[in-house]
Amino acid sequence: MTDARSPGAAALPQTQTADPGGLPSVDMDPVEYTLRKRLPRKLPKRRNDVYVNMKTDFRAQLARCQKLLEGGGGGGAGGGHREICVHGLGLAINRAINIALQLQASSQGALQLAANTSTVELVDDLEPDDPDEATGEPLTRTRNNSAIHIKVYYPSP
Amino acid sequence: MSGAKQRMREKKLSKQPASVQYSSSPLNSGGPTDRGGWVRGHQKDGGGYEVELPKYITATSFAAARAAEVDAMLKAVTKATGSCHVFGAMPRHMRRRAMSHNTKRLPCRLREVANRMREKGLKAGGKKKEQPKNKSRKARRRHGNLLLEFNRRQRKNAWLETHIWHAKRFHMQKKWGYCLGDRPTTKCYRACYRAMSNHCLLQDLSYYSCIELQGEEDELLACLSQLTSKETGPTFAAALALSGRRQGSATVYRAGRYPSHPLGPVTFLWRPRTPGSSHRQLWIWAHPTLKQDLLPELQSVCQCSEPIIPVVAPVVAPAEPPPPPAAPHPGPSQAAETPGAKRKRSAGDNDDDGGPPEKKIVGDGTRPPSAPVSWTSKSTGILINDLSMEIVRYRLIGPRSHAVLTEALEAATDCEALSEAQATPLWWPEHCRDEAKMTLHRQQAQVFQTFKGIYSTGEVPSGTVLGLNVEDPRLALPQKRSKALSNITPDQGTSWPRRRELMLDGVPEHCCHSSLWDRFVRDNVTDNKLAEQEINRMRRAVLVPGSRLSPTPLQSRVPVLLVQQPGKQVGQEMSSWGAGWDLLLPKGWGMAFWVPLVYRGVRIGGLKMSLKHSQNKGAAHFPHDYPDCPAGVRFQEEQEEQLLNKFKRRPPAKRTNYIKHGCLAPFRCPWQQLAEEWELIAGEEAMAAAAAAAAGSGGERRGQSRGELAVQEVTSEGAGPVAVAQSGFSVLRNRKSLKLLSGWCRPTTSKGQRSLRARDQAPLDAASGAALLPAHVRALAWVRVSLLSKGSPELHAQVCVATGEDLRRLGNKGAGCGGPLEPPHKDRFKGKVKRGKKGNKKTAAAPASEAPDADRPPAPAGGPLDPAAAGATSSSGAAASSSSVGLVLGLWPEPLPSVTSHCSRVTLGWVTQGDFSLWAGCGEALGLVSLQGLVHTLLAQPAEQRGLVLLRNPSALHYRWAKVNVEV
Known part of the structure; x- marks a missing residue:
């Protein structure tokens, strides 16, 4: 792979997909292709879903989660949710766990966590640099990446 | 004297006595009698005054002549001239506003007269007004x-089919031979941005011209390969595009002139192969300003010079049944018949009678009506068709565009067995009879169904093409406008494998077929469209209001093509932002699809939004950012004129003095001069380095590198494919060089760049820089500049090189500190402008003071009399205006001084689009910089501060820190 780009978006609610070299070795000439990663497939987003990424400041993401959990908050995102879901993909798993633990610590034990892991299939496009007729088939590959979904919730009384 | 002035004078003098001369005098028979009445000033012909005085005069006749003169003079004095308003007789301070309207504002003694005058005037005026009164x-x-x-109103600038819809809601602009919506009249800048990033924005791109090429595949490819180069990316021959599965894009150059003479970017679509035939059909979509350059080039490349007036498209698919005989008008010139039909549809909702369309106006705004639209060639067998305005193209931008499409469109249903039996002139029953086509249609419909399970438009491979037959979307128009959402469930049910296939491989090749490629089907569908009235009648008959109209009329199946548009493809962030779908429709169906799409909650954007779209995508927008293309040059000239006019409309005291801001050319960018000057700078430095190397051992390394440079130059001259024309710059589009440059622009050690490992790239040093440069002489590089802190870049902001001192200061204070200040410049033209103005006034005043003298016939010197004086003033005015090109207060006159070294920081280039970027949250700009300058700057900068430049708006003195990115 010629170009280890880190896609992902700053403004879109999705996760960082920095892959730790999870690519299967495909026999291809390293010069001839450009790698383009597509965005990870997204799930429908509720108001209490938080997709953690590596671009946004950690504190900002933490504050956002706290705002969601705090009761009576106005604003666009609302507030006063009984539970939120923190999603992290790839490199952002660490951060998602961090956020969840911080939330729990700052609530003096009122919050509980329930973590789930999953595997997300990601799609890469390989575009040939030399658009020759014979070899110029762009390739598409899939690879898998780990993801975590942490439910942070107040236990029902 | 101007025409109006002359007329006014004639009117005034019409009531004056014709001649004051005592004509019976035998003496004065020569001179002024043949002139009708008084004429002021010196007349060239017949105006000669007798020089020698008469020897004697007769007292009686002399007295009689004088008496006649006095009489005439008295008559002239007593008779009012010009406007006969009563208040004209009043002193100025007693006049009041609207006196002629309300006579009570006049003093009593004048009121009666005024009343009479008014009545007379009303009568006369009433009659006059009656005359040109329009019909009710x-x-x-x-x-x-x-x-x-x-039709009259679109004689010059053609209307799109959605024109009336747009004209009610948009600021319209006449551009490129079309009337186009520029921006909505409502405030919706942010809403449109949000629509692009979260939902869907709709644009009418029907003004893009489509050029159709037909011929043998090899011939076509051979011809077209002259226009493109592999170095700039995929060409017409790219494998996936050639199969018809994907839309391709390419930059087109003049034939065989690759790096130097670019024409512009095009997108193209190949019709999928029909088995057993190598005959291919290709659509090239180009911007209307590009078309006028592209079409002649295509004609010369394909040797298609014979225009065909009656167009008969060759049947491409051999499997095609012969088109139903009654369906299309077989022969007549396409230019003569079809736009008429289109005009009729352009009336949109007002379209009420079902009779034959009125065929009045022809042409599409980019060509005269009688011009041929297709050309053929005997030698190559290629047929070129100009399909401008033949196909409607709508662009949907945003991650939910597929949801909008799936809600608005429905795959066509089979027609009933009953109607299948009888022969009809419609295409769909014929289509239904062919079982192979129907299975294909069912497969396409299935693929279309899987779109519903997709979350974002960017998940589909870029450029995917899907052919489809859909039902008339007017049949299922919802009663209320509502937002289309993709309702997907997280479960990966039965449709998952198909969805996965779609995501990975795109649409299978056979599903890319569409009947839209077929001219006969297109014409048939266009001609047999149900009128809006008919639809309304059906709606009335429906029992439950708002429910779907059924049964589907036979005419209501339309072939369409869906083409995925890739989103942001360059750079690392926000990938596939702004992806969407293009919807291609047969002509005449524009409004029928537009309104149902709008009812699915999309936003509508105009030209301005498409500019913002490409800016956020980091892509060059066609005429704006292609200064080396002919269309780009034209655009720049227009833009300069427009900006200059706008500037001049401001009161002089409120204009920005660009000279004082050190801005040489605020309204245009002298790219040529920039490239040349940087070439010079680099040359000088090379010489200096060589001298230093010769002088001492200190400059040895650099000298070596320069030596290498010289070697490189020699080799590149020997092996270089083309020598760039001596005059002219070009924009760097070679992908390899761009990639190299892109790697160099990033700082090697910085946060967030961990993943960057430029492995197989040459590291930035003098040698590799020198290796890159000679291949691209006078090249400009297309860069994205994002500001580090405050500030919002504007059009034509300067990109400047930071000095070492600046960089050090930045390193000490961090990015938070503002950049340096430009010391204010001195406007040494100000005095000249003022003097020029005074001079103007003097020359203007002179004839005014001499005018009374001119009334006297025996003016001895025959000084500047009226016509001559008028000429003088006009000429001086012209002189003033001509000098005002050079001497407008606050603008540099024409021969610009050195653009690079004019300010305290050396100029690298200029910004062509700049704005606060809503997605980055900071000011962002796209612009062009000199390649030589960029490499030079990067070489001089320390590694951790590489790619930092200064950006300064034309009307500001403050430099802002910015980061240059070259994105591939």
């Missing part, structure tokens, strides 16, 4: 008359 509104709005009026 009702008559004007009658369908036929309205059409005539519409």
Whole structure:
């Protein structure tokens, strides 16, 4: 792979997909292709879903989660949710766990966590640099990446 | 004297006595009698005054002549001239506003006269007003008359099919031979941005010209390969595009002139192969300003010079049944018949009678009506068709565009067995009879169904093409406008494998076929469209209001093509932002699809939004950012004129003095000069380095590198494919060089760049820089500049090189500190401008003071009399205006001084689009910089501060820190 780009978006609610070299070795000439990663497939987003990424400041993401959990908050995102879901993909798993633990610590034990892991299939496009007729088939590959979904919730009384 | 002035004078003098001369005098028979009345000033012909005085005069005749003169003079004095208003007789301070309207504002003694005058005037005026009075509104709005009026109004600038819809809601602009919506009248800048990033934005791109090429595949490829180069990316021959599965894009150059003479970017679509035939069909979509350059080039490349007036498209698919005989008009010139039909549809909702469309106006705004639209060639067998305005193209931008499409469109249903039996002139029953086509249709419909399970438009491979037959979307128009959302469930049910296949491989090749490629089907569908009235009648008959109209009329199946548009493809962030779908429709169906799409909650954008779209995508927008293309040059000239006019409309005291801001050319960018000057700078430095190397050992390394440079130059001259024309710059589009440059622009050690490992790239040093440069002489590089802190870049902001001192200061204070200040410049032209103005006034005043003298016939010197004086003033005015090109207060006159070294920081280039970027949250700009300058700057900068430049708006003195990115 010629170009280890880190896609992902700053403004879109999705996760960082920095892959730790999870690519299967495909026999291809390293010069001839450009790698383009597509965005990870997204799930429908509720108001209490938080997709953690590596671009946004950690504190900002933490504050956002706290705002969601705090009761009576106005604003666009609302507030006063009984539970939120923190999603992290790839490199952002660490951060998602961090956020969840911080939330729990700052609530003096009122919050509980329930973590789930999953595997997300990601799609890469390989575009040939030399658009020759014979070899110029762009390739598409899939690879898998780990993801975590942490439910942070107040236990029902 | 101007025409109006002359007329006014004639009117005034019409009531004056014709001649004051005592004509019976035998003496004065020569001179002024043949002139009718008094004429001021010196007359060239017949105006000669007798020089020798008469020897004697007769007292009686002399006295009689004088008496006649006095009489005439008295008559002239007593008779009012010009406007006969009563208040004209009043002193100025007693006049009041609206006196002629309300006579009570006059003093009593004048009121009676004024009343009489007013009545007379009313009578006369009333009659006059009666005369040109238009027909009643009702008559004007009658369908036929309205059409005539519409046709008259689009004689110069053609209308799109959605024109009336747009004209009600948009600021319209006349551009490129079309009337296009520029921006909505409502405030919706942010809403449109949000629509692009979260939902869907709709644009009418029908003004893009489509050029159709037909011929043998090899011939076509051989011809077209002259226009493109593999170095700039995929060409017409790219494998996936050639199979018809994907839309391709390419930058087109003049034939065989690759790096130097670019024409512009095009997108193209190959019709999928029909088995057993190598005959291919290709659509090239180009911007209308590009078309006028592209079409002749294509003609010369394909050797298609013979225009065909009656167009008969060759049947491409051999499997195609012969088109139903009654369906299309077989012969007549396409230019003569079809736009008429289109005009009729352009009336949109007002389209009420079912009779034959009125065929009045022809042409599409980019060509004269009688011009041929297709050309063929005997030698190559290629047929070129100009399909401008033949195909409607809508662009949907945003991650939910597929949801909008799946809600608005429905795959066509089979027609009933009953109607299948009888022969009809419609295409769909014929289509239904062919079982192979129907299975294909069912497969396409299935693929279309899987779109519903997709979350974002960017998940589909870029450029995917899907052919489809859909039902008339008017049949299922919802009653209320509502937002289309993709309702997907997280479960990966039965449709998952198909969805996965779609995501990975795109649409299978056979599903890319569409009947839209077929001219006969297109014409048939266009001609047999159900009128809006008919649809409304059906709606009335429906029992439950708002429910779907059924049964589907036979005419209501339309072939369409869906083409995925890739989103942001360059750079690392926000990948596939702004991806969407293009919807291609047969002509005439524009409004029928537009309104149902709008009812699915999309936003509508104009030209401005498409500019913002490409800016956020980091892509070059066609005429704006292609200064080396002919269309780009034209655009720049237009833009300069427009900006200059806008500038001049401001009161002089409120204009920005660009000279004082050190901005040489605020309204245009002298790219040529920039490239040349940087070439010079680099040359000088090379010489200096060589001298230093010769002088001492300190410069040895650099000298070596320069030596290498010289070697490189020699080799590149020997092996270089082309020598760039001596005059002219080019924009760097070679992908390899761009990639190299892109790697160099990033700082090697910085946060967030961990993943960057430029492994197989040459590291940035003098040698590799020198290796890159000679291949691209006078090249400009297309860069994205994002500001580090405050500030919002504007059009034509300067990109400047930071000095070492600046960089050090930045390193000490961090990015938070503002950049340096430009010391204010001195405007040494100010005095000249003022003097020029004074001079103007003097020359203007002179004839005014001499005018009274001119009334006297025996003016001895024959000084500057009226016509001559008028000429003088006008010429001085012209002189003033001509000098005002050079001497407008606050603008540099024409021969610009050195653009690079004019300010305290050396100029690298200019910004062509700049704005606060809503997605980055900071100011962002796209612009072009000199390649030589960029490499030079990067070489001089320390590694951790690489790619930092200064950006300064044309009307500001403050430099802002910015980061240069070259994105591939």
